[in-house]
Amino acid sequence: xxxxxxxxxxxxxxxxxxxxxxxxxxxxxxxxxxxxxxQPAGVEEWTPATLNYPLSTGxxxxxxxxxxxxxxxxxxxxxxxSATASSFLNLDDRTVQMRLSQGSIYVRIRSLAEDDVYExxxxxxxxxxxxxxxxxxxxxxxxxxxxxxxxxxxxxxTADGSAFPVYARQSGILTGSxxxxxxxxxxxxxxxxxxxxxxxxxxxxxxxAPMYVSREMPGYEDLDANGxxxxxPEYGPVWAPRVPVDWAPxxxxxxxxxxxxxxxxxxxxPWGFAPFHYGRWAxxxxx
Numbered sequence: 001x002x003x004x005x006x007x008x009x010x011x012x013x014x015x016x017x018x019x020x021x022x023x024x025x026x027x028x029x030x031x032x033x034x035x036x037x038x039q040p041a042g043v044e045e046w047t048p049a050t051l052n053y054p055l056s057t058g059x060x061x062x063x064x065x066x067x068x069x070x071x072x073x074x075x076x077x078x079x080x081x082s083a084t085a086s087s088f089l090n091l092d093d094r095t096v097q098m099r100l101s102q103g104s105i106y107v108r109i110r111s112l113a114e115d116d117v118y119e120x121x122x123x124x125x126x127x128x129x130x131x132x133x134x135x136x137x138x139x140x141x142x143x144x145x146x147x148x149x150x151x152x153x154x155x156x157x158t159a160d161g162s163a164f165p166v167y168a169r170q171s172g173i174l175t176g177s178x179x180x181x182x183x184x185x186x187x188x189x190x191x192x193x194x195x196x197x198x199x200x201x202x203x204x205x206x207x208x209a210p211m212y213v214s215r216e217m218p219g220y221e222d223l224d225a226n227g228x229x230x231x232x233p234e235y236g237p238v239w240a241p242r243v244p245v246d247w248a249p250x251x252x253x254x255x256x257x258x259x260x261x262x263x264x265x266x267x268x269x270p271w272g273f274a275p276f277h278y279g280r281w282a283x284x285x286x287x
Contacts, residue, residue: 025093027055027071027078028218028273031200034067034082041259052219052266052273054258060087063103070200074216075110076118077204079197089121097121100139106197107135109153110215122146125159125174133168134201136194146174149187151194157182212237219274226271232284239279241271249281 029036029049038049041058049061055071062085063069069080073096080086084103091097095117098105109118109132118129122139125146129135133153139146148155148166155166160179166172169187174180190198204221212229213220223229227241241247253267265276275281 025074025091026218027073027088027091029053029055029069029071030219030222030270030273031068031070033069035064036067036069037062037064050266051268051270052253054218054261054264054266054273054277055088055091056258056260057088057091060085068196072218072221074218077108077197077201079106079108079193079200081105081193095119100137102139102141104136104138104193106194107137108197108201109133109135120148122174124177124180125157128156128158130154130156134198136197144175144177144180146180148172151187151190212239213274213278217274217278219271219278222271223274226269234284235282238282238284239275241269241275249276 029051032049032051036049037046038053039046039060041056046062049069055061061069061080063080063082065083067082071078071080073091076096081104084105085101086103086105087099087101089097089099094115097117097119099121101123105120107118107120107129109129112118112132120127120129120137122137123141123146124144127137127148131153134151135153135155136149136151137147148157149171150166150168152168154168155172156163157166157172157174159174159182164172164182164184166184171185171187173183173185175183207221208224210220210224213223223239227239229237229239232238250265252269253265253272255263256266258264267273267276
């Protein structure tokens with residue numbers, strides 16, 4: 001008897017396409033609740049966002065009222081509140097630069113290399129996230145207000161050519177568009193969005209540390225909960241999903257042209273990101 005396995009020495013580079021050498025880092029949409037819309041770079045139409053969609057530079061997201069979303073950039077989690085408009089200004093192997101036009105996001109950075117850049121731009125300022133930690137950023141264009149709260153870590157807020165720090169358990173506030181007023185105060189009590197984001201982070205923290213892949217590989221957190229690892233004499237460490245006997249790869253999902261990689265498989269399964277982009281499928285004898 002044979003069983004289907006995903007061979008995992010899961011490659012370091014993402015297997016999206018063969019043209020050129022684009023960035024290997026993407027943002028994976030790993031949680032959607034309610035109505036979430038996507039406008040890919042270079043496309044005029046908005047379409048419903050789908051689980052496991054890889055986001056990159058130029059892509060825009062709209063989270064409707066009563067909805068929420070979450071994406072991972074490596075081990076960094078970005079939680080997105082309802083009525084939020086955001087986009088990626090730049091996403092490559094070293095830089096994450098997002099635009100928060102309105103609404104709220106909660107960013108949890110697990111690790112930060114010395115040359116990594118995390119920046120959130122709002123209508124009246126720019127926030128640099130300088131250390132691993134948890135950050136809440138709010139943008140209210142009607143009131144011309146930006147607020148960054150460092151639950152842990154350290155941020156720097158820049159506006160009108162000058163900057164000021166925001167330390168752990170502090171909030172920094174910008175008000176106004178031209179020469180905005182700035183204020184630093186103690187962080188307030190967590191609200192419902194903070195609690196939801198923190199609960200999601202705690203849920204991830206409780207999972208065992210990955211043994212065969214890096215935390216920086218998108219989708220690593222779904223593998224242990226949806227399959228099992230073993231050593232195969234031919235392939236080495238492999239992961240096999242828990243699926244019905246008639247399941248087959250590339251059957252449940254769809255292909256989509258995504259710049260700059262080309263035709264890309266978007267799987268329907270919650271765990272269906274890492275095995276399709278960082279490994280290869282094979283049949284092995286059931287032991």
